[in-house]
Amino acid sequence: MSTDAIRGALARVVDPEIRRPITELDMVGDVTLVDGAAHVDLRLTIVGCPAADRIEADVRAATLSVAGVDAVDVAVGVMTPSERQALVERLRGKRTMAFGPDSLTRILAITSGKGGVGKSTLTANLAVALAQSGLRVGLVDADVHGYSIPGILGVDDVPTRVGDLMMPPSKHGVHVVSIGMLVEGNRAVSWRGPMLHRTLQQFLTDVWWGDLDVLLIDMPPGTGDVAISLGQLLPHAEVVVVTTPQRAAADVAERSAEVARQTGQRVVGVVENMAGLVQPDGSVLELFGSGGGAEAAARLDVDLLAxxxxxxxxxxxxxxxxxxxxxxxDDPAAQAIAALAQRLRGGRGLAGRALPFSTP
Incomplete structure (x- = not known):
């Protein structure tokens, strides 16, 4: 038996934020073994790493799982600035910048023409339902002025900074970033176009998302600066339009779809939220009318997804x-959202994409 067996076991320990083996991230230093007692040097990415206790516990368990190891001493330290910068450069080199057209990550922008239609609640639950189906899911709260995703998902953590990269916190299997994580309390954000554009750009390029199957973007209502910026940054994104059954709301929702199409994005369908409320006697109370979602879908020539x-x-x-x-x-709304997730699931593959090699 040698220290190679211990390093092999440590290769199965994954940093919960970066989601890569700690050996691949150069977080493991010297490893020694003398008379059944192992010593492991563990280098965390930053001082005060929120996942420090979990990583140390996983390192101990992995080392003790090796035959012949009776005890383990883990010396916990922190990467030097040069080691941390090297790590950041490696991470940047592995990811697709800004989820470009060649990325295998599917981008779903959830939009609405007006506020108050339950778009953010729907987006948060849809993200979790997609994660429950086995996909790797990220969620950007792009509603900078009306951020609400952290509260809906119950996310209390803030992104961890490693160099100039942010590691998004995760809840219910969804990796999330929101301006609400970066401001104190319930502070209002009063920014104009350039700042909004820069924020959205940073959420896409300065956050370590890893290898996602799908990235959802909770758009602000309307057809303003963020919708235009998203069209510029992600013209290949697919758009899901949320409306209520009320015809006035559906009319406004169509405008957000038209803006998306003007930037080259594809509208994949309409979701009608706040449909009829089922009563104890089985009847349905249509508080917000009926038919608006179907009408909007028909006029946009897309499917009514849910x-x-x-x-x-x-x-x-x-x-x-x-x-x-x-x-x-088992709630009817939960079941409808789960069915929506299954309908939207997929879209990740190589069909129609150029492969990164050529024949001689």
Whole structure:
């Protein structure tokens, strides 16, 4: 037996934020073994790493799993600035910058023509439902002025900075970033176009997302600066339009779809939220009317992807920071969102893409 067996075991320990083996990230220094007692030098990425205890515990467990190791001493230290910079450069080199057209990550922008249609609640639950289906999911809260995703998902953590990269926190299997994580309390954000554009750009390029299957973007309502910026940064994104059954809301929702099409994005469908509320006797109370989603989909020549009913559980769970698809999966709204996730699932593959080699 040699230290190579211990290093092999440590290769199975994954940094929970960067989601790479710690050996690949050069977080393991010297490893020695004398008379059954192992010593491992562990170098964390930053001082005060929020995942330090978990990583150290995983290192101990992995080392002790090696036959012949009876005890382990883990010396926890921190990378030097030069080591950390080298790590940042390697991470930057592995990722697709700004999720370009050649990226295998599917981009879904969830938009609406007006506020108050439940777009953010729907987006948060859809992200969790996609993660529950086995996909690797990221979520950008691009509604800078009306950020609400952290509260709906119950995310209390803030991104960890490693050099000039941000590691997004994760909740319910979804990696999330929001301006709400970077301001104190319930502070208002009063920014104009250039700052909004720069923020969205940083969320796409300065956050370590890793290898995602799908990235959802919770868009602000309307057709303003962020919608235009997203069209410039991600013209290949697919757009899902959210509306209520009310015809006035559906009319406004169509405008957000038209702006997306003007920037080259593809509108994949309409989701009707806040549909009828089922009563104890089985009847349906249509508080916000009916038919608006279907009409909007028909005029945009796309599918009506889902009709999500009004739900007390959906609202209460969102206020409590616990998605309804997790807390009450049998609720009609949760089931409708889960079905929507299955319908949208996929879109990741090599069909139609140029492969990175050529024949002689």
């Amino acid at each position: 009709s999500v009913p009004l739900s007390m559980a959906l609202r209460e769970d969102g206020d409590a920071g616990s998605p309804v698809v997790v807390t009450h999966p």
